[in-house]
Amino acid sequence: MKIMSTLLLATGLMRADSLLVLSKGDLTLSIVDPSTMKVLARMPSGPDPHEVVASADGKTAYISNYGGGAYHTITVVDLIAQKTTGVIDLGALNGPHGLMFTGGKLWFTAEGAKVIGSIDPATQKVDLVLGTGQNRTHMVYVMEDLKRIITSDVASATMTLIDQSAGGRVGPNWEETHVPVGRGAEGFDVHGQELWAANAQDGTISILDLAQKKVTQTLDAHVNSANRLKFTPDGKLALVSVLNGPDLSIFDVATRTLKKKIPIGHGAAGIEMQPDGKRAFVACTPDSYVVIVDLKSLEATGHLDAGKNPDGMFWCHR
Numbered sequence: 001m002k003i004m005s006t007l008l009l010a011t012g013l014m015r016a017d018s019l020l021v022l023s024k025g026d027l028t029l030s031i032v033d034p035s036t037m038k039v040l041a042r043m044p045s046g047p048d049p050h051e052v053v054a055s056a057d058g059k060t061a062y063i064s065n066y067g068g069g070a071y072h073t074i075t076v077v078d079l080i081a082q083k084t085t086g087v088i089d090l091g092a093l094n095g096p097h098g099l100m101f102t103g104g105k106l107w108f109t110a111e112g113a114k115v116i117g118s119i120d121p122a123t124q125k126v127d128l129v130l131g132t133g134q135n136r137t138h139m140v141y142v143m144e145d146l147k148r149i150i151t152s153d154v155a156s157a158t159m160t161l162i163d164q165s166a167g168g169r170v171g172p173n174w175e176e177t178h179v180p181v182g183r184g185a186e187g188f189d190v191h192g193q194e195l196w197a198a199n200a201q202d203g204t205i206s207i208l209d210l211a212q213k214k215v216t217q218t219l220d221a222h223v224n225s226a227n228r229l230k231f232t233p234d235g236k237l238a239l240v241s242v243l244n245g246p247d248l249s250i251f252d253v254a255t256r257t258l259k260k261k262i263p264i265g266h267g268a269a270g271i272e273m274q275p276d277g278k279r280a281f282v283a284c285t286p287d288s289y290v291v292i293v294d295l296k297s298l299e300a301t302g303h304l305d306a307g308k309n310p311d312g313m314f315w316c317h318r
Helices: 002-011
Strands: 017-023 028-033 038-044 049-054 060-065 074-079 083-089 095-100 105-110 115-120 125-132 137-142 148-153 156-165 171-181 185-191 194-199 204-209 214-219 226-231 237-242 249-251 257-263 271-273 280-285 289-294 299-304 310-317
Touching: 017 049, 017 280, 038 083, 049 095, 049 226, 060 095, 060 310, 074 095, 095 137, 105 137, 137 185, 148 185, 156 185, 171 214, 185 237, 194 226, 226 271, 237 280, 257 299, 271 310, 280 310, 289 310
Parallel strands: 049 310, 185 226
Antiparallel strands: 017 028, 017 310, 028 038, 049 060, 060 074, 074 083, 095 105, 105 115, 115 125, 137 148, 148 156, 156 171, 185 194, 194 204, 204 214, 226 237, 237 249, 249 257, 271 280, 280 289, 289 299
């Protein structure tokens, strides 16, 4: 028994938490031990990996193979065995990008087809497709009750709210609202009934009231080339990464003001929060490292190496 426990610890299989990091340069998914910041294992990610999520039990990871619309697969990784097991072929649904695992389903966007969809992980088959009619339907957020789906539509400069309602002949009816925001809206996050979207071309942040389905304020945030926006778990701060700038911008949510800029490198993409709110991880893609940010001191405290050109990340718990 002691020998088996030692083996499991050595391979990382007994760890309850791990940070998943994609490398677009190496085409890999890394499992990182968050206590030591060391890579435990690397697996093939498939072509042009952009986003990654894990199932609720932390046993399986899913990677979108984007290719700007050239690809149509989601790569599947067994996190327990630490190996890539195959792909989910989306057929005509090209350009999968945004991912979320909610309600026992894998949710995705397919930018080339202007749709969102869901996949049953048991069958690995698409079981729902909803068109947005918007250009570059990119990121997706699904409410826990599955009654609202939200997408950012980069080229259409909209956020699409897809709400479930009664009245469908063979199932739920879906009603869509396209809310105009700033140009290049891509990264966004939701806290309570408020949504913040970072507009890459305008350098602004649009604040939406989700109950009213409208923009209530636009912040002159100076976040040109913004890529991701993430709230801290307590909803008090919003972190914004920019692709072509040296700083991570941190905003005070209550006052709607810039709290601090942290120098982190030459540009950044993915942001992932540690669930206890102690740290954030920021993928500095051009610098080929992930910055660790202490959310109490609001300082960069170190780097971790998880391959060339890191991007999408996910905190995995099992």
